[in-house]
Amino acid sequence: MQQSTDIHRRIAQISSHINPPINQQQQVEEGNLWRSDCRAKGGSPGFKVAILGAAGGIGQPLAMLMKMNPLVAVLHLYDVVNSPGVTADISHMDTGAVVRGFLGQNQLEDALTGMDLVIIPAGVPRKPGMTRDDLFNINAGIVKTISEGIAKCCPKAIVNLISNPVNSTVPIAAEVFKKAGTYDPRRLLGVTMLDVVRANTFVAEVLGLDPREVSIPVVGGHAGVTILPLLSQVKPACSFTKEETEYLTSRIQNGGTEVVEAKAGAGSATLSMAYAAVKFADACLRGLRGDAGVVECAFVPSQVTELPFFASRVRLGRSGVEEIYPLGPLNEYERVGLEKAKKELGGSIEKGVSFAKK
Numbered sequence: 001m002q003q004s005t006d007i008h009r010r011i012a013q014i015s016s017h018i019n020p021p022i023n024q025q026q027q028v029e030e031g032n033l034w035r036s037d038c039r040a041k042g043g044s045p046g047f048k049v050a051i052l053g054a055a056g057g058i059g060q061p062l063a064m065l066m067k068m069n070p071l072v073a074v075l076h077l078y079d080v081v082n083s084p085g086v087t088a089d090i091s092h093m094d095t096g097a098v099v100r101g102f103l104g105q106n107q108l109e110d111a112l113t114g115m116d117l118v119i120i121p122a123g124v125p126r127k128p129g130m131t132r133d134d135l136f137n138i139n140a141g142i143v144k145t146i147s148e149g150i151a152k153c154c155p156k157a158i159v160n161l162i163s164n165p166v167n168s169t170v171p172i173a174a175e176v177f178k179k180a181g182t183y184d185p186r187r188l189l190g191v192t193m194l195d196v197v198r199a200n201t202f203v204a205e206v207l208g209l210d211p212r213e214v215s216i217p218v219v220g221g222h223a224g225v226t227i228l229p230l231l232s233q234v235k236p237a238c239s240f241t242k243e244e245t246e247y248l249t250s251r252i253q254n255g256g257t258e259v260v261e262a263k264a265g266a267g268s269a270t271l272s273m274a275y276a277a278v279k280f281a282d283a284c285l286r287g288l289r290g291d292a293g294v295v296e297c298a299f300v301p302s303q304v305t306e307l308p309f310f311a312s313r314v315r316l317g318r319s320g321v322e323e324i325y326p327l328g329p330l331n332e333y334e335r336v337g338l339e340k341a342k343k344e345l346g347g348s349i350e351k352g353v354s355f356a357k358k
C-alpha cells in the first residue's frame with residue numbers, strides 16, 4: 001500500500017514537470033522526480049531532430065508525424081509561443097522518440113545544440129491576395145535569427161527550410177552560414193516537396209492512377225511561375241494533351257493559392273505541408289543513415305543553371321546533398337517555362353542575398 005502511494009506521488013511529481021527545457025531536465029530538485037530521473041533516457045538509436053515553429057499550423061502536425069518516425073530518437077520542439085503545451089501533448093504518444101520543448105529566444109540555443117536535422121516552418125503564412133514575397137519583411141528576419149543559432153549550435157546539421165518565400169529565405173540562410181564560416185552547401189535544403197506531392201496527386205487524378213504510383217520532378221523554385229513541373233518526365237511514362245499540360249501546370253503552380261483562398265484568411269497549407277515535410281525529412285534521415293538511392297526534389301545551392309540556387313532532383317546521403325541531377329530533356333513548353341522561372345527566381349535570390357548582407 002505504501003509502495004502504491006509512493007508510485008502515485010512520483011507520477012504526480014513527474015506530471016508537474018512535463019518536459020522542462022533540457023537545462024532543467026538535467027537538474028534534480030530535492031523531493032521531486034524530474035524526467036531525467038526516470039529510467040528511460042531516450043537512448044534508443046536514431047537521429048536528433050529539431051522543429052522550429054513547432055506550435056504553428058504546420059509545426060504541430062509535423063511534430064506529431066516526426067514523433068511517429070522510427071528514425072527519430074530525440075525531438076526538440078521550439079517556438080516563441082505555446083511550445084510547452086504542444087510538447088506535453090505529443091510526448092504522451094507511445095512511440096520511441098523522446099520529446100523536449102523549448103520556448104522563446106533564450107532557449108533557441110538549447111533547442112539546437114546537438115541536432116542532426118533542423119526543420120524550419122517558423123514564420124507568418126499568406127492571406128488571400130498576398131504573394132509569398134509579401135511575407136519577406138517578417139520572415140526574412142526570423143530565418144536570419146534562426147540561421148545564426150544553427151551556425152553557432154549545430155553547424156553540421158542538415159537544414160530543411162520551409163518558411164516562405166523559400167526562393168529568398170534559402171539564400172538568406174546561406175549568407176548567414178557563409179558569414180559565420182560554417183557554410184556547407186550540401187546541408188542546406190529549401191523544402192519544395194509539397195509541389196511534388198501536388199503534382200503527383202493532380203496528375204494521378206487526370207490519368208486515373210493511384211498517386212503513389214506517379215512521380216513528377218518539379219524544378220525551379222517555390223512560387224508561381226518558378227514552380228516548374230516537368231510533365232514530360234512523368235513516371236510511369238505517358239503523354240498529355242496541350243489542354244492537360246496547361247491545366248496541370250497551372251494547378252501545380254497555383255496549388256498554394258488554391259489552399260490560401262479556400263482557407264479564406266485562416267492561413268495556408270498546413271496538413272499537406274506537414275505530410276510533405278515529413279516525407280522529405282524522412283528522406284534526409286535515410287540519406288544520413290547511409291541508405292542508397294534516396295532521391296527527392298529540393299531547392300538547393302546549385303550549378304544546374306546559371307542561378308546560384310535551383311530546385312531539382314538531388315541524391316541524399318550521409319553529408320546531405322551528394323549529387324544534383326541535371327534537368328534532363330525538356331519539351332518546348334517546359335523550355336519556355338524554364339526561362340520565365342529563371343527570370344523571377346533570379347530577383348528573389350538576389351533579394352535574399354542583399355537582405356542578409358545588410
Ligand SMILES: NC(=O)C1=CN([C@@H]2O[C@H](COP(=O)(O)OP(=O)(O)OC[C@H]3O[C@@H](n4cnc5c(N)ncnc54)[C@H](O)[C@@H]3O)[C@@H](O)[C@H]2O)C=CC1
Pocket residue numbers: 052053054055056057058059078079080081121122123124125126135139142145161162163164165166191192193194195222267268269270273
Ligand atoms: N515550403 C512550403 O512548401 C510551404 C511553406 N509554408 C510556409 O511555412 C510558414 C509557416 O506556416 P504556418 O505553420 O501555416 O504558420 P503559423 O503562423 O500557423 O505558424 C508559424 C509558427 O512560427 C512561430 N514563429 C514565429 N516567429 C518565430 C521565431 N522567431 N522562432 C520560432 N518560431 C516562430 C509562430 O509562433 C507560429 O507558431 C509560412 O511562412 C508559410 O508560408 C507553408 C506551406 C508550404
Ligand SMILES: O=C([O-])CC(=O)C(=O)O
Pocket residue numbers: 125126132164194255256257259260268269
Ligand atoms: O501558398 C502558400 O503561401 C504556402 C505554400 O508555400 C504552399 O502551399 O505551397
